[in-house]
Amino acid sequence: MIEVEDLRKHFGAVRALDGVSLSVAAGEVVCLIGPSGSGKSTLLRCVNFLEEPTSGVVRVGGQRVGWHDRDGTPRRVSGRELARTRAEIGMVFQHFYLWPHMIALENVIEGLVTVKGMAVGEAAAKGRALLTKVGLADKMEAYPEHLSGGQRQRVALARALAMEPRVMLFDEPTSSLDPELVGEVLRVMERVAADGMTMLVATHEMGFARKVAHRVAFLDQGRILEMGTPDDVFGRPRHERLRRFLDQVLA
Amino acid sequence: MHLDFGVAWKFLPILLHASLLTIALFVLSQVLGTLAAFFVALARMSPRAWLRRPAAAYIWVVRGTPLLLHLFFVYYAAPAIGITLDAFPAAIIAMSASAAAYNAEIIRAGLQAVHRGQLEAAHAVGMTYGQVVRRIVLPQAVRIVVPPYMGNAISHCKNSSLASVITVPELMLTAQMIYSSTYRAIEILTVTGLIYLVLTSCLSALQMYLEHVTTYERRGLGGARRRRLRLDTPVPMTPAS
Numbered sequence: 001m002i003e004v005e006d007l008r009k010h011f012g013a014v015r016a017l018d019g020v021s022l023s024v025a026a027g028e029v030v031c032l033i034g035p036s037g038s039g040k041s042t043l044l045r046c047v048n049f050l051e052e053p054t055s056g057v058v059r060v061g062g063q064r065v066g067w068h069d070r071d072g073t074p075r076r077v078s079g080r081e082l083a084r085t086r087a088e089i090g091m092v093f094q095h096f097y098l099w100p101h102m103i104a105l106e107n108v109i110e111g112l113v114t115v116k117g118m119a120v121g122e123a124a125a126k127g128r129a130l131l132t133k134v135g136l137a138d139k140m141e142a143y144p145e146h147l148s149g150g151q152r153q154r155v156a157l158a159r160a161l162a163m164e165p166r167v168m169l170f171d172e173p174t175s176s177l178d179p180e181l182v183g184e185v186l187r188v189m190e191r192v193a194a195d196g197m198t199m200l201v202a203t204h205e206m207g208f209a210r211k212v213a214h215r216v217a218f219l220d221q222g223r224i225l226e227m228g229t230p231d232d233v234f235g236r237p238r239h240e241r242l243r244r245f246l247d248q249v250l251a
Numbered sequence: 252m253h254l255d256f257g258v259a260w261k262f263l264p265i266l267l268h269a270s271l272l273t274i275a276l277f278v279l280s281q282v283l284g285t286l287a288a289f290f291v292a293l294a295r296m297s298p299r300a301w302l303r304r305p306a307a308a309y310i311w312v313v314r315g316t317p318l319l320l321h322l323f324f325v326y327y328a329a330p331a332i333g334i335t336l337d338a339f340p341a342a343i344i345a346m347s348a349s350a351a352a353y354n355a356e357i358i359r360a361g362l363q364a365v366h367r368g369q370l371e372a373a374h375a376v377g378m379t380y381g382q383v384v385r386r387i388v389l390p391q392a393v394r395i396v397v398p399p400y401m402g403n404a405i406s407h408c409k410n411s412s413l414a415s416v417i418t419v420p421e422l423m424l425t426a427q428m429i430y431s432s433t434y435r436a437i438e439i440l441t442v443t444g445l446i447y448l449v450l451t452s453c454l455s456a457l458q459m460y461l462e463h464v465t466t467y468e469r470r471g472l473g474g475a476r477r478r479r480l481r482l483d484t485p486v487p488m489t490p491a492s
Binding site: 048050079080083084085086087088089090091093095097098099100101103105106110111114115120121124125140141156159160163 | 366368369371372373374375376377378379380382386387390391394472479480481482
């Protein structure tokens with residue numbers, strides 16, 4: 001469902017991604033772990049072209065992101081086409097990025113109404129069902145500033161789910177939450193995974209990776225150093241760097 | 252000292268008539284200046300240097316020199332290039348140019364105050380650039396811009412009195428003409444001041460109204476918005492997905 005081939009992203013002299021290849025099958029959950037600055041976020045942001053890769057290819061659902069090669073020579077897609085591709089890729093951010101001038105329900109249905117052209121009433125019915133599903137039936141009318149971090153992130157999850165994306169990207173979805181609010185977000189993510197969503201998750205929550213991920217990739221200095229089942233990566237780490245990283249985060 | 256407000260009363264209709272010209276000067280130059288300011292602000296934020304640099308230079312020069320000078324400049328310089336301008340259009344040009352420079356910076360501040368992450372989130376759900384600007388940036392920029400914009404509008408309204416020096420017969424010039432023939436400066440200036448105060452008070456009231464309608468968070472949702480979102484009908488029990 002997601003294919004990444006030899007992806008590179010350089011910021012000046014910094015090689016944020018230095019040749020990453022990865023494929024995620026339909027319904028698979030892959031967790032990206034690794035120290036800050038190892039390239040996890042950059043990888044996710046390249047998948048939906050929020051960041052333009054320096055080189056390499058990204059495909060989602062068999063379709064190349066950001067480029068098309070209909071007549072042999074690859075060309076950059078137009079803004080409109082890129083938007084259409086992005087509508088099929090859900091993304092959840094570390095800092096939520098809800099739109100503060102809209103209530104929770106409006107945040108959830110904004111994409112349906114503006115991007116998909118759905119009628120507001122129909123979209124609202126769908127949005128309310130989704131907010132109920134993430135446990136926020138009583139917060140539909142709340143503005144983001146009146147919600148806790150965990151509630152905001154669940155609204156952001158519902159916003160991404162509303163678009164019925166083919167894949168979902170999570171960029172450290174619990175890293176800016178108070179410890180006691182992490183669980184409520186992870187539980188919703190677990191349920192999304194159980195529903196068969198294809199997920200690529202950058203996270204520091206090793207418990208979640210171990211329990212929910214089908215595979216775990218350890219990134220270090222812009223490369224995937226080690227990838228395997230959670231049992232392999234956490235139980236039998238092969239590289240010294242990964243062992244040191246796990247000692248630090250699990251201590 | 253003997254004050255005679257009877258004189259002021261007698262000339263009040265003339266002063267009120269002159270204040271119509273003050274209002275016209277202010278409203279026309281404010282509207283033209285705001286429209287131009289929007290484009291100057293966009294140019295000022297452009298990644299393209301050939302747009303950004305001239306916009307920055309324009310703002311720098313116009314904000315850095317007095318409006319009084321602009322008025323004289325347009326009025327006296329225009330004939331030098333073969334255009335003879337009446338006082339009123341000359342004043343409109345100078346005042347619009349001034350408003351454009353100030354409002355450009357105010358609009359730019361509003362547009363830039365919307366967090367980049369919110370724009371990324373909008374792009375991530377599949378919005379195009381135009382949709383992001385319309386649905387995410389403008390609604391938030393407007394409320395950020397209202398207080399500084401209206402504050403500047405009040406200054407601009409009072410600055411229209413400077414047009415008196417290039418013989419636009421607006422409120423200030425009319426007042427001067429009346430008291431120089433009646434020698435009732437205190438009375439005429441007092442009444443003139445009150446008229447300016449009424450005009451700027453209207454703008455303050457407009458500002459309060461605009462701030463009120465753009466801070467709906469604290470007042471809850473309006474009825475139309477509630478109905479559109481069907482917030483008062485029960486939640487369906489089956490999940491949509």
